[in-house]
Amino acid sequence: MPSHTQASGHNHALVVLTSLFFMMGFITCLNDILVPHLKEVFTLSYVQAMLVQFCFFGAYAIMSIPASKFIIKLGYKNGVIGGFLIAAVGCLLFYPAASSKLYPLFLFALFILATGVTLLQVSGNPYVTLLSKPGKESSTLTLVQAFNSLGTTIAPLLGSVFILAAVVKTPAEQAALDASALATYQAEQAASVQMPYLALAAVLVVLAVAVALIRLPKAEQVQTDSSHSLNDGKTSVWQYKHLVLGALGIFCYVGAEVGIGSLLVNVMGLPEVAGLNHQSAARYLAMYWGGAMVGRFIGSAVMSKIAPNVYLAFNALMNVLLIALAMTLGGHAAMWCLLAIGFFNSIMFPTIFSLAVNKLGRFTSAGSGVICTAIVGGAIMPVVQGFFADHIGLMLSFIVPALCYVYIVYFGLKGHKVQV
Structure with a gap:
């Protein structure tokens, strides 16, 4: 039976982990804004535009098992920190992707971002269940994941304001612009993606540092205390x-x-x-x-x-x-x-x-x-x-x-x- 001090530490850790689930939901739902935006900017077909979702969810298929091995060696806390940092790198890659106007580079950046989210999923979900009181695993994880849904609710609203604010011109309209006007237009389109994802990268780095500085229970101790094994x-x-x-x-x-x-x-x-x-x-x-x-x-x-x-x-x-x-x-x-x-x-x-x-x-x-x-x-x-x-x-x-x-x-x- 966990002591009062241990239980208090577990509750503190669960509060910290809510930020993880909020960011996972926020990042994932931004894809719903990226799909229509990139489709218009790059004049893509629907199949090409849906590569955004395939790259994102494909990362789970490719990276989940390696992520679990990473956690086995380095622990859940380091998994959370690593997930935030890798996702931040993915966000930073949106800057050169927008500048180069290369769709494959966007997809690569998205895959790196999704790899970080995968590591957060693989480390965060079991960590919450191990921190929960015996018999309360489902209700605790559901409560914490409600903040994931909060992220999915807020992301489209912010994304529509910052990413979809700039009006996308058709190929014919772009062809009618002179060189100076076209350069200005392209810079606006790049910035509409660059600035939000740079801000997101900064938030992810801050969260990684915060988790690194906070003392969280080790999974091995939690398993022993809670008799989950x-x-x-x-x-x-x-x-x-x-x-x-x-x-x-x-x-x-x-x-x-x-x-x-x-x-x-x-x-x-x-x-x-x-x-x-x-x-x-x-x-x-x-x-x-x-x-x-x-x-x-x-x-x-x-x-x-x-x-x-x-x-x-x-x-x-x-x-x-x-x-x-x-x-x-x-x-x-x-x-x-x-x-x-x-x-x-x-x-x-x-x-x-x-x-x-x-x-x-x-x-x-x-x-x-x-x-x-x-x-x-x-x-x-x-x-x-x-x-x-x-x-x-x-x-x-x-x-x-x-x-x-x-x-x-x-x-x-x-x-x-x-x-x-």
């Missing part, structure tokens, strides 16, 4: 069935969330749904992500009373029903059903994560790496849904995320159980 004689993280099933749950959840978020504006533009233009639909889209923030604060309280796996299964089942209603009813009812999914998505990532790493003991870091690799579902499942949208229709394509949520219902009811 399970002495089961296993020699590999892959021997934990609930961990593997949980990784598949993360793959399905992130894929469903990103796929729905990516297509909601198009759905709301359908004449048979709401017939909204993109600007109006985008304002409603904020409700999808804002619902996740509200749901996490509420979910943290609910899961202190209700078993996390039961609440997870309930939320996933609600999303299956909401998609079924949207596909059946159409009209404005379909729009509101799909927007409501954001609320029920809220607790899924932290709850699946905490259930999947439960009782991993010394394999917690490796398990985190496996789970974070599965975030690549955010790159793969939206493409699958897009394929179905092209071939069977936009509304019918939502059968893809519905099947993802069906699997999460299974994980919440049965797949999460630790088998000794």
Whole structure:
């Protein structure tokens, strides 16, 4: 049983880690601003523009396992510090990328930035579960991750002001400018990206220094104090069935969330749904992500009373029903059903994560790496849904995320159980 002093130290550490989750959400959601901006600046196709998301989520697939090995050697605290610093380097690379006007350099900078975020994910999520009181892992991680949702809510608002403020000219309009006017225009477009990301880099460096100066509990001590370890004689993280099933749950959840978020504006533009233009639909889209923030604060309280796996299964089942209603009813009812999914998505990532790493003991870091690799579902499942949208229709394509949520219902009811 942890002493009062130890518990107080753990609470202090959890407060510090909220900044980590806020920045992860903020950085990730800025991509939604970069995609339309870079598409216009570089006159890209939609496929080329979506390379922004592929590079970002692809970093999870490539770097999560190496990140877990880094943490095993150097510890969770150094993982957090390293994640902030690598992400800062990625932000700094946006400066030469904007100056050179080379899209591949933007993608490279984004991959470095995402590598830092991956390290933050791999170190931050298990660290929170290890710092939590036994039995309160899911509710604690959900509460801390609510600040991730706060970041995703604020980022588009600030990004639209600072990055999208400069009006992008068409290729024909650019061709009509004289050399001096064109140089001025290009400098404005570069600065619209350079300044925000330089500021972001500065914030990340400050956070890295702050974490370095703060005394945080060592994971080994936390595991011993909280009795999280399970002495089961296993020699590999892959021997934990609930961990593997949980990784598949993360793959399905992130894929469903990103796929729905990516297509909601198009759905709301359908004449048979709401017939909204993109600007109006985008304002409603904020409700999808804002619902996740509200749901996490509420979910943290609910899961202190209700078993996390039961609440997870309930939320996933609600999303299956909401998609079924949207596909059946159409009209404005379909729009509101799909927007409501954001609320029920809220607790899924932290709850699946905490259930999947439960009782991993010394394999917690490796398990985190496996789970974070599965975030690549955010790159793969939206493409699958897009394929179905092209071939069977936009509304019918939502059968893809519905099947993802069906699997999460299974994980919440049965797949999460630790088998000794």
